[in-house]
Amino acid sequence: MLTPRLKVSLESVKKLIRRNAKVALEKTLSKLHPADIAIIYNNLNDIDGKKLWNNIKDEKLMAEIIAEMNEADVIDVISDQKPEKIARIVEHMESDDAADVVRLLPDEISDSVLSFMGDSDQISEVEQLLNYEEYTAGSIMNTSYFSLNEETTVKEATKSLHGAKNVDMVFYLYVTDDENRLVGVISLRQLILNPPEKKLYEIMTTDVIHVTTYEDQEDVAKVVEKYDLLAVPVVDEFNVLAGIITVDDVIDIIREEATEDFYMMVGSSDDELLFANNSMKIAKVRLPWLIVTFVGSIVASIVLTFFQGHARDFAMLVPFVPIIMAMAGNAGSQSATILIRGVALGKISTSDIIPIMLKEMRVGMIMGITIGVLLVFIAPLWSGSPIIGFVVGTAMFFAMTLATFSGTFVPATLIRFNFDPAVASSPFISMLNDILGLSIYFSVSAVLLRYFG
Amino acid sequence: MLTPRLKVSLESVKKLIRRNAKVALEKTLSKLHPADIAIIYNNLNDIDGKKLWNNIKDEKLMAEIIAEMNEADVIDVISDQKPEKIARIVEHMESDDAADVVRLLPDEISDSVLSFMGDSDQISEVEQLLNYEEYTAGSIMNTSYFSLNEETTVKEATKSLHGAKNVDMVFYLYVTDDENRLVGVISLRQLILNPPEKKLYEIMTTDVIHVTTYEDQEDVAKVVEKYDLLAVPVVDEFNVLAGIITVDDVIDIIREEATEDFYMMVGSSDDELLFANNSMKIAKVRLPWLIVTFVGSIVASIVLTFFQGHARDFAMLVPFVPIIMAMAGNAGSQSATILIRGVALGKISTSDIIPIMLKEMRVGMIMGITIGVLLVFIAPLWSGSPIIGFVVGTAMFFAMTLATFSGTFVPATLIRFNFDPAVASSPFISMLNDILGLSIYFSVSAVLLRYFG
DSSP: OOOHHHHHHHHHHHHHHHTTTTHHHHHHTTTSSSHHHHHHHHSSHOOOOOOOOHOOOHHHHHHHHHHSSSSHHHHHHTTTTTTTHHHHHHHHSSSHHHHHHHHHSOHHHHHHHHHHHHHHHHHHHHHHHHHSTBBBBBHHHHHHEEEETTTBBBHHHHHHHHHOTTTTTEEEEEEOOOOOOOEEEEEHHHHHHSOTBBBHHHBSSOOOEEETTSSSSHHHHHHHHTTTTTTEEEEEEEEEEEEEEEHHHHHHHHHHHHHHHHHHHTTTOOGGGGTOHHHHHHHHHHHHOOOOHHHHHHHHHHHHHHHHOOOOTTHHHHGGGGHHHHHHHHHHHHHHHHHHHHHTTTOOGGGGGGHHHHOOOOOOOHHHHHHHHHHHHHHHHHHHHHHHHHHHHHHHHHHHHHHHHHHHHHHHHHTTOOOOOTTHHHHHHHHHHHHHHHHHHHHHHHHHHHHHO | OHHHHHHHHHHHHHHHHHTHHHHHHHHHHSSSHHHHHHHHHHTTOOOHHHHHHHHHHOOOHHHHTTTTOOOOHHHHHHTTTTTTHHHHHHSSSOOHHHHHHHTSSOHHHHHHEEEEEEEEHHHHHHHHOOOOOHHHHHHBBSSOOOEEEEOOOOHHHHHHHOOOTTTTTOOOOEEETTOEEEEEEEHHHHHHHHHTTTBHHHOSSSSSOOTTTTTTTHHHHHHHHHHSSSSEEEEEEEEEEEEEEEEEHHOOOHHHHHHHHHHHTTTTOGGGGGGTTTHHHHEEEEHHHHHHHHHHHHHHHHHHHHHHHOOOOHHGGGGHHHHHHHHHHHHHHHHHHHHHHHHHHHHOOOHHHHHHHHHEEEHHHOOOHHHHHHHHHHHHHOOHHHHHHHHHHHHHHHHHHHHHHHHHHHHHHHHHHOOOOTTHHHHHHHHHHHHHHHHHHHHHHHHHHHHHO
């Protein structure tokens, strides 16, 4: 959704592109924040987007815009640039943003880009970042942080701050010993409030909240969130300061992880975002889990075939199959979603899982009784047989109770074996519930019809 | 998931509670961060939690812990406290956190709490916050911000900072005119870097990114995120500074909104979190949308009954009903989730919706061909009839294509009429797809069986 102001900008940019008014376009862009240009680019079609991009001459501005773009758009704008050009753009970026761009390139091109870059410090920083495993603190940290030795005075520290023009967001001064090990932290406010002759080790907080390079980015986000930090220092296994992760990166992580969970839960992946316009590739991302569900539904179909051959009054029971499947499926998804989200938020710990399963089964029983009783009265309306209402209602009660159980059991099992519980939970659970639901339905009806039919 | 360090703390707290070692427990708690105590409380059972809470005597610590707790736990610990006691606890909080607590209380108790509070400034701040509509910038802003008049010098500003001990997180100095209208902003770093005799209006940035009191919190989050801010000032309709929203609140908003979407998508609500242990109330939250689905599944059932009476070879077609329903249901959820998440992230704007529907239909066709062709070969294995394989495969192709269409059409329609697209999309879409899928299946088979059967 665009803000009204951005909509106006978007429309005027579109007009200028159509009129091919290059100078006016350049002037309009110069008044916009790079983040706004990134959004405008995202809202243009391919041809207009290319024209907009070709109109930007300043490599620093390109770097600022790219740092705000989503991955698919970044690939769009850099894929047909020469490695020299890409190198000149990423030179204007923080090393973590530069590494993010280089990571998107095929290996041979990324090597070439690195070789064209001018600043050897930046090259080694980017190379180092590329070496960390994806989704770890090391791979996302910013290596151009601001730190000072513990023997520095407040006055010297304030002076150093003047020189530190390229350090993007300085919130805290990290204090290190002679081996560059992290020993303390001082906020800018503390620095202002202390007399100039004091040494940093006299005023620093020594109990520094930090993360290590190999920690998962999701855990980093939780630390920053829990302690309301603006930035968290990242240290290696020897407690040597390696970089910082700032709160704006943490916000991106939180968004990304939620998106990943949304996609995974329906059996897709956020790789889709990379293939925004390639239906074939998107289908390839989604098909694997659909095929797993397909196999499951074949089992459900075999169950149905079996009962078709063996169940008494099968023809009277069949019309209720969609109701049983739909209700069990939805009740199961509800339970699964609640559990998966609770775990992602850190609100549910492993020891809570058994109580939650029991709670979900109680909820399932209450919902099953409600829907079951409704069915007892409604089903005879078009089956004509009161006993069928009783059969279907009873089966619904069991099917929904079991559905809420399997809705928590499947993700809990995934957690137990250290998988992400969001992995395709929804298709997998609905598959399981289809099989269970149909089996229960026809088994219950077989028993009840034998006694009451 | 608890960190290993927190697990150890949790275990030792549990032991101390069981041994009733009050002094040792107090000592252990004094060493923990309030955020950690909140997490430990969340991981205790009701009885141990109550014991832990009763062991905390310091009202300031109580306030700090409550500010870190989730709503359900806050209700737990304050619901059996006297209004006087609650007043003494919230007096130690920032006014936005205090308002959050008071908001959870029944009206008569919240009035009583306000009357017991000592600081009349804080009372009026809290009352003002309670007046703003929920989920607006006004309702979540912190009213104790730090602002100075534009005529102030850098030296005076630095001095004022010394006095501002109670201002929690000062990142920016907001600069106002004589009417308290927001005219500029200065970062702490700019303040350090400028000569002491300069006046604020000489060095401030005048183009201040801000939000208004009535803006939706989700939009506030997007502003902070887009411009990588640490805090955003909130102004009223006359541009008078009313408060600030800090990045830690924004992180909470982002988490909350994603959670809300997860819950809504399966036809539940995050109200569930308030009733963690009351199965009856949870069932009440989930049942309304299950009943909508129920009505839809009755329609599907009527469709099936109709074809049972009219379709040729119905008995041979029935076993494939679960396969058609499962595949159409899952393909539809995938499309819906991708659209809903894209809109929530601001990556999809209203003008993108038609192209996305077309893209999803293309994806649906590709997946439909794949699964359809598989069925052509597999179905005859247990139906025994090759023509049935052809019928089921063709129907699957149409059902999946239409499912991806309705998976985007339903949320798009909700957006069109200004509803949140996440509202119960999943149950509603699966209901629609069940009805459509069955209708298509039997219609296609009727046509094909007439010519080839």
